[in-house]
Structures are given as C-alpha cells and as structure tokens.
Amino acid sequence: MTPRLTFWGAAGQVTGSMHVLEAAGARICLDAGLFQGRRKETHQLNATLPIDPRRVDAVILSHAHIDHSGRLPLLVRHGFHGPIYATPATRDLCAVMLPDSAHIQQKDAEYLARKGKVGEESEPLYTMADALAVQNLIVGVPYRRPLYARKNLVFEFVEAGHILGSATVDLRLSEPEPHRLVFSGDIGRSNLPIIRDPAPPPGPVNTLIVESTYGDKTHETVEDAESRLGQMVTRVAERGGKILIPAFAVGRTQELVYSLHALRRRQAIPDIPIYIDSPMAVNATDVFRLHPEVFDRDEWLVDETDRLFDFPMVHYVRDVAESKRLNSLTGPAVIISASGMCESGRILHHLKNHIGNHRNLVLFVGYQASHTLGRRLKEGQRIVKIFGHDVERHADVETLEGYSAHADRDELRDWVRQIGGPIQRAFVVHGEPDAAEAMATILNQEGVGEVVVPKHGESFEL
Ligand SMILES: [Zn+2]
Ligand SMILES: [Zn+2]
Known part of the structure; x- marks a missing residue:
C-alpha cells in the first residue's frame, strides 16, 4: 500500500493541527488539535471529526498547546483507545491543559444556556472525564529514543525549541520502500529561556510537513x-x-x-x-x-x-x-x-x-x-x-514582542538549512495564507523539490 497523507487541520490556517498518515498498515494522527477562534466559525469544524476515531491506531503528539492536543478528548469520547505518543513533559502539561480546555467549554456551554441558546451548538465538545481519560493513553517517549509504532514504522522526537516538551517528529517507513517523513511541529527559537534550541533532524527527507506561523515576519531577539x-x-x-x-x-x-x-x-x-x-x-x-x-x-x-x-x-x-x-x-x-x-x-x-x-x-x-x-x-x-x-x-x-515562542522568517529559513536535505517535497501548514506563501517561497529558494500548501481535507500519495 502506498503511504498517504491527509490534512485535517492547520491547513490554510494556524489552528486545529491534525495530519493523518496511512502507512505500514496503520492509521496515525500527527497531532489532534482544536480549531480556535470565533465559535460560529470553529464549532462545526471541531465537532465533526473527519475520521472514525475507532479506526485510528495511534496519535503522535508534537506538543501540549491546545491547537495541537485539544481534540484528543474528543477522539477518546468517540472510541479512540490509544496509544498517544508524546514526550514525558508534554504528557504532564496535557494533564494541566486538557482539563482546563474541558472546563472552558463547560463554562461556555453554561453561558450559552443562560442566554437561551440551547441545542447542538451549545453542547460542550467533551467533558472533564474525557480530558482525564486522555492521560491514561499517553505513552511518554523521551527525545531521541526511537520507537517502533509498527514493524515498518519507527519514529523519534527531537527538540523543537518551542515550549517545554515540544518536539519535531522524525519518522521512517521501511515499506513498500524506505521513506523518511519529518513533521516540524511548532518551531521555536534559539535562546528561548529554559528549553533547548530547535534541533532539526539532518539529512535527506522525502516528505516534510513544516509550520509557517511567522513565515512573513521578524521578531526582536x-x-x-x-x-x-x-x-x-x-x-x-x-x-x-x-x-x-x-x-x-x-x-x-x-x-x-x-x-x-x-x-x-x-x-x-x-x-x-x-x-x-x-x-x-x-x-x-x-x-x-x-x-x-x-x-x-x-x-x-x-x-x-x-x-x-x-x-x-x-x-x-x-x-x-x-x-x-x-x-x-x-x-x-x-x-x-x-x-x-x-x-x-x-x-x-x-x-x-x-x-x-x-x-x-x-x-x-x-x-x-x-x-x-x-x-x-x-x-x-x-x-x-x-x-x-x-x-x-x-x-x-x-x-515586548521578543518572547514569541515561534521562529520568525529568518529562523525558519535557518531551520530548513540545518536539515540540509535534499528535501523532496514539503507541505506548508500552520499559517495564515500570506505567511504560508512566504514560507513556500523560502522552501523554493532553499532548493526543495516540490512545495505544496495543502487545503483542508486534501490528500496526497507519498
Ligand atoms: Zn505551539
Ligand atoms: Zn501551534
């Protein structure tokens, strides 16, 4: 079976990060993030899962931010039963952040009910119990510890330098032929306090999924x-x-x-x-x-x-x-x-x-x-x-703009250069259209074979 990648979030926008990889006989979600923004624009997107969670074999989670982790309780509520791979620090941050997300949704629902707006729109997406149930499914995987999720699919986490526990995913398939996929997660910055700097995995890459939040901006140091x-x-x-x-x-x-x-x-x-x-x-x-x-x-x-x-x-x-x-x-x-x-x-x-x-x-x-x-x-x-x-x-x-946790235009370019490549094909995600286009230009200038800004729901053979 040819591996396939489908973009179900953070495609053409920043939030809702979720990319589905079908390979090595498994269906794996890279992130399961919440769409954030105005309720009337995001509620339906969040409430309607594009895949049957019972047929998802595993989730690989890049970091704990809600736009990457916030649909995990929804997956669990609808029958997903793990595993969820994340770094130990991400696992522990999820224990703080997902219950908070459930709490916010419950408060919103109560507010809407008081305003007389009852119905599907005002239902919370998930409950505290769902958020807590996620915790039991998370398998802590430290940085640089390769893990075989399947016989023919191995991955490891490397530092993304974005928030505590944040990771870039370096994934290798050995069937039907060798294929290396790198998912950047959110890319941080050099010299951010506390955590180590981003460490993009070097060498040839067949498929790169890369964020572009600030592809068109620069920050103070x-x-x-x-x-x-x-x-x-x-x-x-x-x-x-x-x-x-x-x-x-x-x-x-x-x-x-x-x-x-x-x-x-x-x-x-x-x-x-x-x-x-x-x-x-x-x-x-x-x-x-x-x-x-x-x-x-x-x-x-x-x-x-x-x-x-x-x-x-x-x-x-x-x-x-x-x-x-x-x-x-x-x-x-x-x-x-x-x-x-x-x-x-x-x-x-x-x-x-x-x-x-x-x-x-x-x-x-x-x-x-x-x-x-x-x-x-x-x-x-x-x-x-x-x-x-x-x-x-x-x-x-x-x-003070300098505390941004996201790489700016120049730092994103550096990150791509550190991979070195060659990079066969790159998918640009996690950015507003202008930022994504700017990142696509950077990737073209850095010699990437093919650059794609995928649309929501678009699917590609690898
Ligand atoms: Zn983030
Ligand atoms: Zn993000």
Missing part, C-alpha cells in the same frame, strides 16, 4: 526583550509603581519568571516582590519543576541552579483570599496573571484596581487577538470596560 524587561521593571519600581503582566499561564509565565530571576542575579532589577497570580500558572510551574531533563544546560542560569522558578522575590498565589490581598498591596511589585489576552481570570481584577494609577505599567508579552480587552489596551484606548464598568486608564502600556 530574546536577549533584547530580556534587557528591555529589566529596564521597564527598574523604571516603574523607582517611581513606586506596579508592573502588571497579562501572560498565558503555560510557558510564557515561566519564561518571565526565569528572565526576572536572571535579571535579579545580575543585579539588573531591584529587589521587589513578584506575584504569580494564576492557579493554572502555579500548576504549570510544578510541571516545569518536574522536568529538569529538558532544561538547556548551556544557559548560565540553568548551569547555576536547578531552582529556576524559586528565588526569594517570587511568590506563587493559589487561593482567592491571597489574590484579593494583592488589591491593597502598597509599593512596587510585579504581578503576572492570566489570561494572557485579559479576557477572563484574575488579571481583570488587577487591571481594574491598577490601571487608573499613572505610576503603573501594563506590559504585554504575547499576541492580543482582535476584540479582546488586551488588544484595546495595547492599542492605547483611554477608557475600557472591565466587569461592565468603564475604567479610565492612566497607567502606561508597553509591549
């Missing part, structure tokens, strides 16, 4: 972002203000803690309290502490201490009463809280209490989608609605 962070914290602390950082609970929060730790050890910021005020961020940090095996030993802070996330300035806030006490806190402080786009969570209370004061700073470190409070603040609006009330902003607003 991580080093520049860290030194600007230090300057801002120092400036605001000197005038007695607070730095509020809305941050995604998994990954970005830990990178910020790491950077603040590094800055403090270099005496580049003053000794002020840092509060991590998000239960999910606290849980995710526990997962990071469990996985020092994936830390980057080349980083001086990692070399100096294993306790990256624990130093005298930092306080992890789990319970609500403690979080509320932060409202009456006097003096300078850093408060890192979720959600990253200020749509929900404890950050809303902090913004409501603190954006009226001109000494304070709201610092954005991640993407702000349109129609979010984060986007309105980032764009400089003076009056914003929080909990239904108009609040006047006097605090400063700044943005």
Whole structure:
C-alpha cells in the first residue's frame, strides 16, 4: 500500500493541527488539535471529526498547546483507545491543559444556556472525564529514543525549541520502500529561556510537513526583550509603581519568571516582590519543576541552579483570599496573571484596581487577538470596560514582542538549512495564507523539490 497523507487541520490556517498518515498498515494522527477562534466559525469544524476515531491506531503528539492536543478528548469520547505518543513533559502539561480546555467549554456551554441558546451548538465538545481519560493513553517517549509504532514504522522526537516538551517528529517507513517523513511541529527559537534550541533532524527527507506561523515576519531577539524587561521593571519600581503582566499561564509565565530571576542575579532589577497570580500558572510551574531533563544546560542560569522558578522575590498565589490581598498591596511589585489576552481570570481584577494609577505599567508579552480587552489596551484606548464598568486608564502600556515562542522568517529559513536535505517535497501548514506563501517561497529558494500548501481535507500519495 502506498503511504498517504491527509490534512485535517492547520491547513490554510494556524489552528486545529491534525495530519493523518496511512502507512505500514496503520492509521496515525500527527497531532489532534482544536480549531480556535470565533465559535460560529470553529464549532462545526471541531465537532465533526473527519475520521472514525475507532479506526485510528495511534496519535503522535508534537506538543501540549491546545491547537495541537485539544481534540484528543474528543477522539477518546468517540472510541479512540490509544496509544498517544508524546514526550514525558508534554504528557504532564496535557494533564494541566486538557482539563482546563474541558472546563472552558463547560463554562461556555453554561453561558450559552443562560442566554437561551440551547441545542447542538451549545453542547460542550467533551467533558472533564474525557480530558482525564486522555492521560491514561499517553505513552511518554523521551527525545531521541526511537520507537517502533509498527514493524515498518519507527519514529523519534527531537527538540523543537518551542515550549517545554515540544518536539519535531522524525519518522521512517521501511515499506513498500524506505521513506523518511519529518513533521516540524511548532518551531521555536534559539535562546528561548529554559528549553533547548530547535534541533532539526539532518539529512535527506522525502516528505516534510513544516509550520509557517511567522513565515512573513521578524521578531526582536530574546536577549533584547530580556534587557528591555529589566529596564521597564527598574523604571516603574523607582517611581513606586506596579508592573502588571497579562501572560498565558503555560510557558510564557515561566519564561518571565526565569528572565526576572536572571535579571535579579545580575543585579539588573531591584529587589521587589513578584506575584504569580494564576492557579493554572502555579500548576504549570510544578510541571516545569518536574522536568529538569529538558532544561538547556548551556544557559548560565540553568548551569547555576536547578531552582529556576524559586528565588526569594517570587511568590506563587493559589487561593482567592491571597489574590484579593494583592488589591491593597502598597509599593512596587510585579504581578503576572492570566489570561494572557485579559479576557477572563484574575488579571481583570488587577487591571481594574491598577490601571487608573499613572505610576503603573501594563506590559504585554504575547499576541492580543482582535476584540479582546488586551488588544484595546495595547492599542492605547483611554477608557475600557472591565466587569461592565468603564475604567479610565492612566497607567502606561508597553509591549515586548521578543518572547514569541515561534521562529520568525529568518529562523525558519535557518531551520530548513540545518536539515540540509535534499528535501523532496514539503507541505506548508500552520499559517495564515500570506505567511504560508512566504514560507513556500523560502522552501523554493532553499532548493526543495516540490512545495505544496495543502487545503483542508486534501490528500496526497507519498
Ligand atoms: Zn505551539
Ligand atoms: Zn501551534
């Protein structure tokens, strides 16, 4: 049987990553991610699985982000019974992120029900029980440990450098003839805090599936972002203000803690309290502490201490009463809280209490989608609605783009060059149309034999 590859997500868009490989007598999903965005555009895509989960033999999961893992509970709900291969760190992050995804869906469903919208549209895609059931099916596969998923199909994970546990999949078929397929997953960046740099698998590749999120953009370097962070914290602390950082609970929060730790050890910021005020961020940090095996030993802070996330300035806030006490806190402080786009969570209370004061700073470190409070603040609006009330902003607003977890245009090109090739055929996924086209151009310039930007549902013989 000729191997076949079908694109059921992240084709012509960023989210919903799912590519189905039929080879070696098996049907294997590379990722099973959730489509994210406006409900009316994504609900149907998510709810209608393109394949019968009972006829899926295995999933190989690149990393824990919901746009890659978020349909796993749905597969399980509809009869898939494993295995799911993932790195041990990805497995443990899924234990935090998938129940959260189920929780969000349940809340959404309750909200729609209150608004009188009942029916298929308002049903949650899956429950907490489905999310927890995924955990029992995950087989932890460390980096660089080849695993035979079938007699004629072996794969290994290599570092993608994107988030804790993130992997590129290097897969080899030996039947009907030798064929090597590389699935990039999401490609990270050199020098991101904590984790090791991307390590694309070198040599000839028959089929490459490669992401293209920022195929048409460049970022500031991580080093520049860290030194600007230090300057801002120092400036605001000197005038007695607070730095509020809305941050995604998994990954970005830990990178910020790491950077603040590094800055403090270099005496580049003053000794002020840092509060991590998000239960999910606290849980995710526990997962990071469990996985020092994936830390980057080349980083001086990692070399100096294993306790990256624990130093005298930092306080992890789990319970609500403690979080509320932060409202009456006097003096300078850093408060890192979720959600990253200020749509929900404890950050809303902090913004409501603190954006009226001109000494304070709201610092954005991640993407702000349109129609979010984060986007309105980032764009400089003076009056914003929080909990239904108009609040006047006097605090400063700044943005650090350098903490992006995705390779930019130049870093993507470097990644392709490191493979070396020759690369026979490449499929460009995980990008908006302009970014995907830009990545296709890069691949053509780098000498890839054939470059395809697949459409949703399109299928190819390998
Ligand atoms: Zn990702
Ligand atoms: Zn992604």
